[in-house]
Amino acid sequence: MSDTPLLIxxxxxxxxxxxxxxxxxxxxxxxxxxxxxRFAPWRSRFQGLVCEGALGGRKTxxxxxxxxxxxxxxxxxxxxxFYKLPLIALVVLHDEIDLAAGKLxxxxxxxxxxxxGLRSITATLGPDYRRVRIGVGHPGMxxxxxxxxxxxxxxxxxxxxxxxxxxxxxxxxxxxxDDDAGFTTKVALMLKPPVKxxxxxxxx
Numbered sequence: 001m002s003d004t005p006l007l008i009x010x011x012x013x014x015x016x017x018x019x020x021x022x023x024x025x026x027x028x029x030x031x032x033x034x035x036x037x038r039f040a041p042w043r044s045r046f047q048g049l050v051c052e053g054a055l056g057g058r059k060t061x062x063x064x065x066x067x068x069x070x071x072x073x074x075x076x077x078x079x080x081x082f083y084k085l086p087l088i089a090l091v092v093l094h095d096e097i098d099l100a101a102g103k104l105x106x107x108x109x110x111x112x113x114x115x116x117g118l119r120s121i122t123a124t125l126g127p128d129y130r131r132v133r134i135g136v137g138h139p140g141m142x143x144x145x146x147x148x149x150x151x152x153x154x155x156x157x158x159x160x161x162x163x164x165x166x167x168x169x170x171x172x173x174x175x176x177x178d179d180d181a182g183f184t185t186k187v188a189l190m191l192k193p194p195v196k197x198x199x200x201x202x203x204x
Contacts (some may be wrong), residue, residue, distance in 0.1 A: 005059040006176050007085055008033065009076050010093040011117040014066045022136040023069060023149040026093040026117075028161075029134065029168050030062050036169040046082065048075040056173030065117075072117040073124030078124065090129040091175050093168075094118060097145060099135025102160040104168070104187055106132050106180040114145070130180065132168070167191055 010030025011023075034042070039053030039062060048065040061083065065075030079186055080090060088108075098113050099105060109128045112118035116144035118131065139148040153161050172185035 002058070002089070002178060004085060004089050005056065005061060005083060006089055006091065007061045007063060007079055007083065008091045008093065008172075008175070009063045009065065009072070009074075009079075009121075010070050010084050011095075011115075012064065014064075018150070019171055020152040021150055022153055022157075023095055024132040024134060025161075027064050029093045029132070029165055030064055032165045032169040034062050036166075037172075045068035046075050046078040048079070050068040050079065058176040060176060069117040069120075071120055073120035073122070076121050077124040087125055087129050088178075089123070090116065091132060092121060092129060093132045094134065095136045095149060096133035097136060097138045097139075097149065099133055100137055101137035101157060102164060103135035104133065104164065104184065105135075106130060108180075119142060130175075132175075132183075134164070134168075163191060182202050 008030065010026035012027030013021065013024060020150065034051055037053050037055060039051045042049040042051045042064070046063065047067050048063050050061055050063045052059070052061055054060055055162070061079065063076065063079050065072045067075050076090070091134065094115055094117055096113065096115070108130045112122055121129070139145060167187040170190055171183045171186035174186055
């Protein structure tokens with residue numbers, strides 16, 4: 001495990017009206033991680049909210065940029081410069097329309113898949129950081145993408161979202177160990193429905 005601190009940035013838009021939007025999946029995941037471990041309270045820094053704690057013994061900073069999604073790179077880059085972190089020490093949590101709702105993938109580098117938060121970070125820092133892609137599904141038509149991501153998760157979606165966010169938090173120490181495969185495996189195992197045992201046979 002690296003001695004370098006880890007910065008986990010959850011992406012979203014500030015304000016109560018956006019709080020449960022699909023576009024705020026990154027904010028929601030960061031909040032659950034913060035609440036699940038002994039992280040300090042959120043405080044205002046780097047044009048965002050930041051808190052400090054540890055995951056799996058590795059010093060970790062959580063960041064929620066308050067610049068609105070399209071300018072996420074301003075906040076993330078400011079934190080990275082202040083903590084003097086290499087790009088490999090950055091993990092970005094974000095919504096992903098090109099993944100089915102409730103699915104999760106991790107990758108390093110690559111394109112931004114139309115996500116303006118990733119585009120802003122890549123423009124500021126380059127593409128070679130880790131991304132935790134939280135699937136929110138595609139509305140089917142490009143013209144409906146904006147309204148899709150800027151609308152709230154439905155009650156039906158909350159039924160998979162809440163367990164997924166809990167699984168992300170539970171598996172977060174694997175991210176701190178730079179074990180992305182272990183992270184995705186842990187999340188998958190936590191979301192796997194329990195095997196129902198057949199009722200015991202009765203003697204006739």
